[in-house]
Amino acid sequence: MSANVAIDRVADDFLAHLRATSAQVRRRSGLPVERLDDLSYEAAQREAAYCRDGLAALGDIPAGDLDSERWLLARLLRHSFTSGVDAEADYWLTFAVTPYSGGWVLAGVHDVLASQPVATPAEQQAFLRLVRDYARLLAQVADKTEQQAARGIRVPVPAIPGVRATLAGLRNAADGLLRTATPARASTAANGAAFTAELHALVESAVDPAYVRLLGIVDERYAAAAPEDVGLGRLPDGTASYRRRIARSMGRALDPTAIHERGLADVAALEVRMLGIRDALGFRGSREEFHAGLRVDPRFLAKTPEEVERRYLDCMARIEPVIPRFFSRCPASPYAVRRVDPAAEAGMTFGYYQVPTPTDPVGYYRYNGSNLESRPLVSAAHLIYHELVPGHHFQLALEFEAGHVHPLRKHLYYGAFAEGWAEYAAGLAEEMGLYDDPYDLYGHLASELFVATRLVVDTGLNALGWSLAQARAFMHEHVLEPDALIATETLRYSTDLYGQALDYRLGFHYFRDLRRRAQAALGARFDIRRFHDTVIGSGGMPLEVLADHVDRFLRTPSGAAA
Numbered sequence: 044m045s046a047n048v049a050i051d052r053v054a055d056d057f058l059a060h061l062r063a064t065s066a067q068v069r070r071r072s073g074l075p076v077e078r079l080d081d082l083s084y085e086a087a088q089r090e091a092a093y094c095r096d097g098l099a100a101l102g103d104i105p106a107g108d109l110d111s112e113r114w115l116l117a118r119l120l121r122h123s124f125t126s127g128v129d130a131e132a133d134y135w136l137t138f139a140v141t142p143y144s145g146g147w148v149l150a151g152v153h154d155v156l157a158s159q160p161v162a163t164p165a166e167q168q169a170f171l172r173l174v175r176d177y178a179r180l181l182a183q184v185a186d187k188t189e190q191q192a193a194r195g196i197r198v199p200v201p202a203i204p205g206v207r208a209t210l211a212g213l214r215n216a217a218d219g220l221l222r223t224a225t226p227a228r229a230s231t232a233a234n235g236a237a238f239t240a241e242l243h244a245l246v247e248s249a250v251d252p253a254y255v256r257l258l259g260i261v262d263e264r265y266a267a268a269a270p271e272d273v274g275l276g277r278l279p280d281g282t283a284s285y286r287r288r289i290a291r292s293m294g295r296a297l298d299p300t301a302i303h304e305r306g307l308a309d310v311a312a313l314e315v316r317m318l319g320i321r322d323a324l325g326f327r328g329s330r331e332e333f334h335a336g337l338r339v340d341p342r343f344l345a346k347t348p349e350e351v352e353r354r355y356l357d358c359m360a361r362i363e364p365v366i367p368r369f370f371s372r373c374p375a376s377p378y379a380v381r382r383v384d385p386a387a388e389a390g391m392t393f394g395y396y397q398v399p400t401p402t403d404p405v406g407y408y409r410y411n412g413s414n415l416e417s418r419p420l421v422s423a424a425h426l427i428y429h430e431l432v433p434g435h436h437f438q439l440a441l442e443f444e445a446g447h448v449h450p451l452r453k454h455l456y457y458g459a460f461a462e463g464w465a466e467y468a469a470g471l472a473e474e475m476g477l478y479d480d481p482y483d484l485y486g487h488l489a490s491e492l493f494v495a496t497r498l499v500v501d502t503g504l505n506a507l508g509w510s511l512a513q514a515r516a517f518m519h520e521h522v523l524e525p526d527a528l529i530a531t532e533t534l535r536y537s538t539d540l541y542g543q544a545l546d547y548r549l550g551f552h553y554f555r556d557l558r559r560r561a562q563a564a565l566g567a568r569f570d571i572r573r574f575h576d577t578v579i580g581s582g583g584m585p586l587e588v589l590a591d592h593v594d595r596f597l598r599t600p601s602g603a604a605a
Contacts, residue, residue, distance in 0.1 A: 044104075044501060045108070046104050046108035046109050046114045047108070047109060047110055048103050049103075049104045049105060050109060050113040050116055050117050050120070051113070051116075051236075051449065053097065053100050053101065053104075053120055054120060054247070054449045055451075057097065057120065057123070058450060058451040058454070060093060061451075061454055062074060062147070063079065064080065064086075064090070065080060065454075066078070066080055066151075066152075066155055067155075067284075068403070068454045070155060070158070070400055071398065071400050071443075071453065071454060072401070072450075072454075073400070073401030073402065075169070076155050076159070076173065077169070077172070077492055078173075078176055079155070079173065079176045079177060079179075079180045080148070080153060081181065081183070082139060082148075082180060082183040082184060082187060083183050083186070083187075084134055084135075084187070084190075087130060087131045087134045088131055090127050090128065090130065090131070091127060091128050091131035092127045093127070094124040094125070094127030095124075095128055096127075097120065097123075097124040097127075098121065098124045098125065098128070101117060101120060101121055101124070101298070104117065110213070110366035111260075111595065112447075112448065112449075115192070115581065115584065115588070115592060116449055116451075116452070118169060118584070118585075118588045118591075119452070119455055119584055119585075119588065122246050122294065122457075122584075122585050122588070123455060124290075125291075126291045129287050129291060132280070132287070133284050133287065133288070135190075135191055136196065136275065136278055136280070136281060136284050137192060138188070138191070138198055138538070138539065139183075139184045139187045139188060140184060140188055140198065140206050140209075140210065140257065140261060141198060141202060141205075141206055141209075141538055141539040142205055142206070142209045142387070142522055142531075142535070142539060143535060143539045143540045144208045144539050144540060145206075145209070146387050147215065147387075147395075149180075149181075149184075149213045149387075150213065150216075150383075150384050150386070150387040152177055152180065153213075153216055153217065153220055153384060155173070155470045156170070156173060156174070156177070156220060156221070156225070157220060157224065157225075157587075158402055158403070159173065160277060161225060161228055161229040161232060161238065162229070162232045163232065164228065164234050167229060167232070167238040168235065170225070170238075170242075171238075171241060171242060171245060174242065174245050174246070174249070174250065174326075175245065175249060177250060177598070178245075178249035178250050178252075178253045181250070181254065181256075181257060182253055182256075184257060185253070185256050185257050185260055188257070188260050188261070189260060192260075192265065192268070195279075196278060196279075197265065197269040197270065198261065198265075198269060198538060199269060199271065199272065199537075199538050200266055200271050200393060201268045201269065201273060201274045201511055201534060201538075202229055202273070202534045202538040202539070203261055203265070203266050203269065205531065205534060206261050207258060209386075209387065210254065210257055210258055210261070211258065212386030212387060212388075213254070213386050213387065214251070214254035214258070215386055216384055216385075216386035216387075217246075217250055217254070218246065218250075218251065221242060221243075221245075221246045221250065222242075222243060223244060226238070226239040226242060226243075227243060249450055251546060267360065270511070271492075273318050273504060273510075273511050273533075273534070273537035273538050274291075274504045274505045274506075274508075274509070274537045275505040275537075275541040275542075276506055276508070279479060281505075282506065283542055284541070285299065285505045285506055285542055286299070286555075287422040288541055288542040288543075289302075289542050289545060292457070292458045292459045292542065292545070292546055293459050293545075293546075293549060293585065293586055293587070294457075294459070294584075294585025294586045294588055295585075295586075295587045297549075299502040299505070299506035299507065300502070300507070302502050302545060302549065303496050303498065303499055303502040303503060303506075303507060305498060306495055306496065306497070306498025306499035306500075306502070306548070307499055307553075309491075309492075309495035309498065309548065310492060310495050310496055310521055311405065313488055313491055313492040313495060314492070314521070316488055316509060316587050317330075317485060317488050317489065317492070320481050320484060320485045320488070321333055321485075323481065324481055324582050332352075334523050337419055337421050337523060338417075338592060340419070340421075340527055342482075343419040343420045343421045344415065344416060344420070344481075344562050345415050345418075345420060346415065347415070348382050348410075348412035348415070349362065350394065351380075351412060351415065351420070351423075352410075352412060354378045354420055354423050354568055355380050355408065355410070355423060355426075355427040355431075357379065358423060358424045358427045358477075359378070359427065359431060359432060361477055362428065362432055362433070362472065362475065363432070364473045365376035365476070365477070366432065366433065368475075368572075369433070369471065369474075369475065369571055369572060369575065370433060370437070370440065370572055370575055370576075370577055371572040371573070372436070372580065373441075373574075373578060374406070374436065374437060374440035374441045374443075374444055375435075375440075376399045376404050376405060376406055376440040376443065376444060377404075377405070377406070378390070378405065378406045378408070378431045378432065378436045378440075379404050379405050379406075379407050379408075380407065380408045380409075380410060380427075380431075381397075381407045381408070381409055381410075382409065382410060382411075382412040382574070383395075383409045383410065383411055383412070383414065385412070388411050388412070388413040392425065393410070393411055394408060394409045394410040394411045394430075395408075395409055396408055396409070396430050396431075396434075396435035396439065397409050397516070398439045398440070398443055399440055399443050406435070406436040406439065406440045408427065408431055408435075408436075414527070415489055417525050417527055417528070418528075419523070421482055421483075421485065421486035421489070421523070422486035422487065422489055422490045423486070424472065424477065424478065424486065424487065424525070425469045425472070425478075425487040425490040425491075426469075426482050426490065427485055428468055428469040428471075428472045428477070429465040429469040429490075430465065430469060431464060432468075433467035433468040433471060433472075433575075434464065434465035434466075434469060435461060435464075435465050437468065437579065438460075438461060438464050438465070438468075438579045438583065439461065439583075441579060441580065441584060442579075442582040445582060448581065448582055452582045452583075454583075455582075455583065456583060457583040457584055457585055457586075458543060458546040458550075458551060459546040459550040459553070459585070459586050460550060460583040460584055460585070460589060461546075461550075461583055462546040462547040462550050463546060463547065463549065463550015463552075463553055463554050463586070464550065464554060464578070464579060465547075465552065466491070466494060466505070466547050466548065466551035466554075467550075467551050467554035467555060469487065469490065469491075469582060470491070470551065470555075473487060479523075486523075489522070489523040490522075491548075491551075492521060492522060493522045493523070493524060494544075494547040494548045494551070495548050495594075496517065496518050496521055496522055497536070497544040497545065497547065498545060498548050498549070499517060499534045500514045500517060500533065500536060500542075500544075501536045501537075501545055502545070503517075504533070504536055504537040504540050504556070505536070505537060505542065511533055511534075511537065511588065514533045514536075514537070515529050515533050516528065518532070518533065532544075549586075550586065553586045553589070553590075554578065557578065557590060557593050558574060560593070560597075561574050561593060561597060564597050565597070577592075577596045578592075578593065
C-alpha cells in the first residue's frame with residue numbers, strides 16, 4: 044500500500060469516527076442526526092484511546108513518500124490525535140455549565156432539534172428519540188458537575204450567577220422550542236396531535252426535570268463551597284493544562300510570560316495611534332472622557348436588533364466592490380446576520396460565526412442583540428469584517444465548499460488560524476480604505492486594542508496569579524467596552540474558555556509575519572491575491588503547519604511566479 048493511500052485510509056476512518064460521535068459533524072455532513080454527543084468521562088477515555096491508536100498508525104507511514112496534499116493531511120491528523128489524547132487529561136478542568144463551554148453545546152442541541160423534520164410518523168419518532176437523548180445529555184452535564192465538585196473543582200463564585208442565568212435561559216428556550224415551535228411545525232402532519240401530546244409529556248417527565256436538577260446543583264450550597272479566586276492555574280495540574288491548551292491552539296509550545304509581554308507592547312503601540320486620532324479630531328480631554336462620550340453617542344447606539352443588522356450590512360456593501368483587488372476566489376455560499384438565541388446571550392460578549400451546512404448553505408454572523416444601550420457600534424465595521432467578509436466567512440465557507448481536499452478537512456477547526464485570519468482580515472480592510480472615517484478607524488484600532496489586552500489579561504489570570512479585580516482594572520483603563528462587557532469577558536478567560544482569547548492577536552501576528560516573509564522572498568513578484576489564496580485556500584491548520592505550508596509554496600514554481 045502506498046503512503047498516500049495509507050494516509051487517506053487513516054483520514055477516512057477518522058471522518059467516520061467523527062460522524063459516529065459528533066452531532067454537529069453529522070449535521071454539517073448532511074447526515075441524519077440520530078444521537079447527541081456523549082459528554083461522559085468514559086467517552087473522553089475512549090476518544091483518547093482512539094487517538095493514541097491513530098498516532099501509532101501515522102507512525103507506520105513514511106512521511107517522505109507523501110504528496111503535498113497528503114503531507115498536509117498527515118500533519119493535521121497528527122495534531123488532531125495529539126489534541127484528543129490531551130483532552131482526556133483536561134476533562135475535569137473544563138466546565139460543562141459555563142456560558143461558552145456549556146452554553147454553546149446546549150444551544151447547538153437546540154439548533155439540531157430546530158432543523159429536524161417532523162412531517163411523517165417516522166420523523167416524529169426520530170425526533171422524540173433525540174429529545175430523550177437531550178435529557179440524557181443534560182444528565183451527563185449534571186453528573187460531570189457533581190463529580191467535579193467531589194474532586195474540589197467548582198465554578199468560581201463570580202461566575203455562578205452567569206451559569207445560572209445561562210441554564211435558566213436555555214431551559215426556557217428548550218421549553219419554547221419543544222412545546223410551541225415543534226408542535227406547530229407538525230400540526231398538519233400525520234399523527235400530529237398524538238406527537239404533540241407525547242412530546243409535551245416527554246418535556247415534563249425528562250427535559251424539564253433535567254434542567255431542574257442542573258439548576259439545583261449550582262445552588263447556594265454549591266456557591267458556599269466554591270472558590271472566590273479564578274484562573275486555571277489555581278486548579279490541580281492547571282498550569283500544565285493551560286500550556287497544553289495554548290500548544291493545541293497554536294501548534295507549538297509558547298511561554299505565557301512571553302505572550303504577556305508581547306501583549307503589553309501591543310497595547311502601548313495601539314494607544315499611540317489612537318491618541319493621534321483623538322488629537323486630529325481636536326479632542327483635548329482624557330482618553331477616558333473620549334471613550335465615555337463614544338459609549339453614549341447616539342450615532343453609535345442602535346435602538347433595535349434590526350438596526351444592528353442594517354449597520355453590519357451597510358459595511359458589507361462597502362467592501363464588496365473592493366474584494367477583487369485582494370482576492371481571486373470567493374465562496375459561493377451567501378452570508379447573512381442573525382441574532383443569537385436570546386437564551387444564550389447573557390454570558391456572551393459579542394457573538395459567533397455559524398458555518399454553512401448542506402441543509403442551510405448560508406454563513407451567518409450570530410450577533411448578541413441584548414442590552415443595545417451598552418453596545419456602542421463604533422467598532423461595527425471591524426467586527427463584521429472579522430466575522431464575515433473577508434474574515435470567517437471567506438475562510439470557513441471556502442473550506443466548506445472545497446472539493447480538492449479530503450472531506451475530513453471540513454470538520455477540523457483550528458482556533459488560532461480562524462481567529463488570527465479574521466483579525467488579519469479586519470486589518471486588511473484598513474488597506475482597502477474602508478476606515479476612511481476617523482471614527483471607523485478609531486473603532487478598528489479599539490478592537491485591535493481589545494484583543495491585544497487579552498494577551499495580557501488571559502495570561503495574567505491563568506498563569507501569572509492576577510486577580511479578577513486586577514484584570515478588570517487593566518481592561519477598564521485601556522478598552523472602549525463598558526464595564527458590563529469587561530465583566531463577562533474576564534470571566535470567559537478565567538472560568539470558561541481558558542487560553543482561547545489568545546488566538547486572535549497571536550494568530551493575527553502570525554499571518555502578518557508570514558505575509559512579510561512572502562513579500563521579502565518574492566519582492567516585486569509578490570501578488571496579494573495569490574498569497575491569500577495560499578493561506579486560506581487549503582483550509583485551516585495549526586499555525587506552525589501553516590508556516591511550513593507557505594514555505595513549501597514559496598519553493599514551488601507557482602510561488603516563484605507570484
